[in-house]
Amino acid sequence: MSRVCTVSEPDLWCRTLCLLLVGFVCYALPWSVFAALPLAGDNQPVLRIQGSNTIGAALGPALVKGLMQEQGLLDIRIEATGKDNERRVTGQSAQGRRVVVEIAAHGSSTGFAALKNASADLAAASRPIKDSELVELEDPDAEQVIAIDGLAIILHPHNPLARLDTEQLARVFSGEVKTWEQLGGVGGAIHLYARDDRSGTYDTFKELVLARRDKNLSPTAKRFESSEQLSDAVSRDPQGIGFIGLPYVRQAKAVAIVDGGSQPMLPLDSLIATEDYPLSRRLYFYLPPNEQNPWASALVRFAQSARGQAIVATNGFIAQTVLAMSVAPAPQMPEGYQAIARQAQRLTVNFRFEEGSATLDNKAHQDLPRVLDFLKRHDKLAKRVTLVGFGDAKNDPARAALLSKLRAMTVRRELVRNGVVLREIRGFGAQMPVAANTADEGRIKNRRVEVWVY
Incomplete structure (x- = not known):
């Protein structure tokens, strides 16, 4: 203009x-x-x-x-x-x-x-x-x-391995697991590829995978300042494994990741937009x-x-544009959640909270106007929205369910101030975790509120 x-x-x-x-x-x-x-x-x-x-x-x-x-x-x-x-x-x-x-x-x-x-x-x-x-x-x-990005774990395109959990990743990149056979695959020695020490990609991987298990990157890893060069090197090495920002998968193969009790998740746009994917980042x-x-x-x-x-x-990253997506009901979902999924669509945003607080975090405050704009443009202001809260595990499941509903009430308060009349508020406690509850970062990810529209 x-x-x-x-x-x-x-x-x-x-x-x-x-x-x-x-x-x-x-x-x-x-x-x-x-x-x-x-x-x-x-x-x-x-x-x-x-x-x-x-x-x-x-x-x-x-x-x-x-x-x-x-x-x-x-x-x-x-x-x-x-x-x-x-x-x-x-x-x-x-x-x-x-x-x-x-x-x-x-x-x-x-x-x-x-x-x-x-x-x-x-x-x-x-x-x-x-x-x-x-x-x-x-x-x-x-x-x-x-923007939102996801760290993809990449292999040679012909490597048959389909999934890894974050515990395995930590043992591989620390050098404790040295061969593909130890992971149930084939190929002999594992060759490690990693970003350099000044890279945010490396810092994120270190925080999400290595540091949580008190491990350090193996000194045998080949280090790269360039994301493109790292990805191309892995795609040429049948024994290679590396981590990379989502836009730089290029010719390599990305594997599904499991964290704690989560389901295996590929670095799909929808899972990264909601930050459910275990290796998603802002x-x-x-x-x-x-x-x-x-x-x-x-x-x-x-x-x-x-x-x-x-x-x-x-440019290959995940925009913060709010969209509605259909979610297929699955047996591992609570029945009440399956019922919502059969009738409604989930928005591609999760509201999360500051550490140790019921206060919405920085991104959540930025997302509120985006969600409101979506609801207004699609005529969803009057009893067409359900908020679904989740939390981390507690000794008392009833307390976990109550806290998850209270988080949804926090989001409700902000929406009501802007003219939204809610259809329903649900709390599913510690069910359907997206991260391990053994670390603060995982518990923060599990404390989330989803938005569903009818």
Whole structure:
């Protein structure tokens, strides 16, 4: 979209002009996306992004290009800089001024370090920030979820193994299990492939698989900074196994994963969107704690807009767009849950909660407007919605069921404030776990609320 008004013009006049020119309420997308952004001096970047290779390899440049198009820039290009895993996105203003955004994708930890020393305006991360990396990010809006990804466990395409559990994965990647025969397969020695230490992909795998079992990655693993190179190496090695972000499976084979009492799950879009898949993860932009670059704030908001989420999907990640999906009833489901599945469709979003709290987490607050928009557009506001709560295991199953229903009541309160009249609220306690209850991370994943529509 071309330039409509400048940030210095009166707010009311600006919004009225938007209505006249484009024929819809401009609140539908974040305001800063529409406002003209300032240009830097000659050869100076308007925005510097550092961090995750998972984001920076393709998604980050594509989002920047989309924002530049919204700004009406011309001749937009994504260029290599001559340095590994670094990109430059350039455009030209109508007045002929060159606009440059620099992206360095050397791992999530480098993004947090760059925020701390002010060498970046925005950090891209494929894992949450650690306590040791906090840079006075007291503003809860500093952390912004832009997409959902899944870590795929990949094998050579001719490897017959179909599933692995997270305990097996930990033993394989720590080097305790050394042959495919120990896993019930064939092929001799197992060859390990892993991302490098600065990678958010590696940090996520270490947290979700290795650290929970007090194990470390085997020193025999071949390490890669590039996701594409790792995936291609596994697809050429009949004895190879690796872990990778979902868009980078490429020619390799992904296997189904089991965690605790969960069912085997392939890294399918629907299971990753709801974060039920055991190795699902969130992708983030982190804003700096103090004065923010307007381009950084605009890129975050663009990434979360409808057009930004379309770019997320085009690049192989899972958009946060809310959709309705049919779920086939299965014998392992509680009968009451099967009854819901026979009549209703589940939305591709789960509401989850802050650790040790009944408060909705950051992503849940971002998802509320998306769910409300879906309900309004599909005429589901009046007794067409059922909330289904789940929790982690308790000594008393009745208490677990009560707590799961109370979590659903938390979501109900937010929906009712916005005009939704619920059909029903159900709590199924610790049934149908999606993660092991032996670790805090697993218990947090199991404490969830599903949304079903009739």
